[in-house]
Amino acid sequence: MSGDFLQLSLQIPVTIKPVTTQFFDQVRTFSDFGETSRQIVTEAQTAAGEPVCVPTFVNEFWTAKQRAAHSLHEISYRACFKPQLPRFFIERLTSPGDRVYDPFMGRGTTLLEAALLGRVPVGCDVNPLSAVLVEPRFSPPTLTEIEARLKEIDFADSDEWPEELLVFYHPDTLKEIVALKKYLLRRQTDGTLDTIDKWIRMTAINRLTGHSPGFFSVYTLPPNQAVSVKSQIKINTDRNQTPIAKNIAKLILKKSKQLLADCTPENFDTLKSVHRNALLLTQTCDRTLQIPANSISLAVTSPPFLDVVDYAGDNWLRCWFAGIDAKAIKITVPKKLDAWQAAMTDVFRELHRILKPGGYVAFEVGEVRGGRVKLEQAVVPCGIEAGLTPELILINDQVFTKTANCWGVDNNAKGTNTNRIVLLRKDA
Numbered sequence: 343m344s345g346d347f348l349q350l351s352l353q354i355p356v357t358i359k360p361v362t363t364q365f366f367d368q369v370r371t372f373s374d375f376g377e378t379s380r381q382i383v384t385e386a387q388t389a390a391g392e393p394v395c396v397p398t399f400v401n402e403f404w405t406a407k408q409r410a411a412h413s414l415h416e417i418s419y420r421a422c423f424k425p426q427l428p429r430f431f432i433e434r435l436t437s438p439g440d441r442v443y444d445p446f447m448g449r450g451t452t453l454l455e456a457a458l459l460g461r462v463p464v465g466c467d468v469n470p471l472s473a474v475l476v477e478p479r480f481s482p483p484t485l486t487e488i489e490a491r492l493k494e495i496d497f498a499d500s501d502e503w504p505e506e507l508l509v510f511y512h513p514d515t516l517k518e519i520v521a522l523k524k525y526l527l528r529r530q531t532d533g534t535l536d537t538i539d540k541w542i543r544m545t546a547i548n549r550l551t552g553h554s555p556g557f558f559s560v561y562t563l564p565p566n567q568a569v570s571v572k573s574q575i576k577i578n579t580d581r582n583q584t585p586i587a588k589n590i591a592k593l594i595l596k597k598s599k600q601l602l603a604d605c606t607p608e609n610f611d612t613l614k615s616v617h618r619n620a621l622l623l624t625q626t627c628d629r630t631l632q633i634p635a636n637s638i639s640l641a642v643t644s645p646p647f648l649d650v651v652d653y654a655g656d657n658w659l660r661c662w663f664a665g666i667d668a669k670a671i672k673i674t675v676p677k678k679l680d681a682w683q684a685a686m687t688d689v690f691r692e693l694h695r696i697l698k699p700g701g702y703v704a705f706e707v708g709e710v711r712g713g714r715v716k717l718e719q720a721v722v723p724c725g726i727e728a729g730l731t732p733e734l735i736l737i738n739d740q741v742f743t744k745t746a747n748c749w750g751v752d753n754n755a756k757g758t759n760t761n762r763i764v765l766l767r768k769d770a
């Protein structure tokens with residue numbers, strides 16, 4: 343690990359005022375999992391080229407050994423982070439009733455964790471699929487309600503016939519999928535889509551394709567990454583497989599049961615109390631006028647890492663089912679670091695506007711381009727340019743687990759999973 347960072351003597355002049363907030367001390371003295379934090383320094387530069395040294399702490403701050411995350415999180419999404427990451431910051435930097443925001447919310451890990459902890463969730467994502475996956479979990483229906491609604495749906499009433507999808511589905515299953523799609527879009531158009539329908543839509547989207555019998559499809563890649571029709575033809579040939587018929591209502595109910603497994607009456611009450619003030623936006627996050635100035639206590643987020651993940655490509659089948667035109671979505675995927683920094687500076691300017699004085703942004707980034715680009719260094723000048731102070735960088739260094747490998751970068755090869763989080767503060 344230490345080779346990854348430029349370690350400097352603390353004698354080198356720093357342009358950041360040393361801060362000794364409570365959080366800083368908590369991170370410095372953290373030893374919940376046996377080891378104490380290792381302190382190093384990350385060298386960065388302002389946009390004008392002045393050197394900036396940011397205190398950096400390495401430890402296992404959250405771990406696979408911790409109590410598993412709440413079952414409601416189990417909606418897969420490309421490049422999602424573990425719920426333990428936002429929890430670490432939410433618990434230490436906010437109080438119940440505070441607004442917690444994620445400008446790149448994805449499946450809504452930050453928002454759901456915030457809501458379960460009694461904080462008001464605020465989120466934004468340019469892809470409409472995101473709100474479709476996030477919103478239903480703020481007001482989960484009961485299993486009885488879901489079962490009753492599934493019985494009411496006519497799974498034979500279909501008129502679309504996307505033949506190319508037969509590489510994923512048995513003809514009977516495809517018929518049921520298009521019938522459910524038709525039902526949901528009709529309810530959406532006539533304004534009768536309710537919380538139970540939205541839950542069913544979210545769960546069906548999660549079951550569309552995957553690598554185990556619990557999915558509607560024949561064996562394919564994990565559910566957050568639908569392959570192209572051409573690639574699926576190859577998978578079917580290589581594995582000598584043909585899709586078998588699945589009962590999609592049964593699979594939706596089974597997954598619903600898993601999602602609801604950890605829900606206590608207290609969870610339902612907490613979610614209900616924060617849901618009415620929640621705000622979900624579908625747009626780019628560099629201009630979010632619906633969010634009042636000085637209203638957010640904490641943002642925990644991870645942006646697109648250059649062009650590392652193809653969000654549009656990976657979600658094409660999910661978007662088809664939800665009636666979303668995936669090609670029309672303007673996802674930020676700059677190839678070049680300069681363009682990425684310009685886009686992130688705009689995001690930080692907007693975050694500066696909406697953060698409360700003294701509020702924080704925990705900005706999670708990774709190594710890209712085989713470790714040649716360390717985005718935590720690149721983030722520092724963007725934050726400073728927008729008026730934020732980089733307080734520290736936290737590196738969670740934990741033993742690799744399958745679910746932790748979100749990025750497809752060199753973490754996998756190292757057998758470790760590192761999250762690098764730049765913590766920035768708006769002056770009080």
Ligand SMILES: C[S@@+](CC[C@H](N)C(=O)[O-])C[C@H]1O[C@@H](n2cnc3c(N)ncnc32)[C@H](O)[C@@H]1O
Nearest residue numbers: 421422423446448449451467468469626627674
């Ligand atoms: C790394 S993922 C976030 C995953 C999230 N932390 C989670 O746990 O699910 C980045 C997200 O940013 C979204 N995105 C890309 N460009 C955006 C933009 N300009 N404004 C808002 N969201 C954007 C993508 O659609 C994607 O969902």
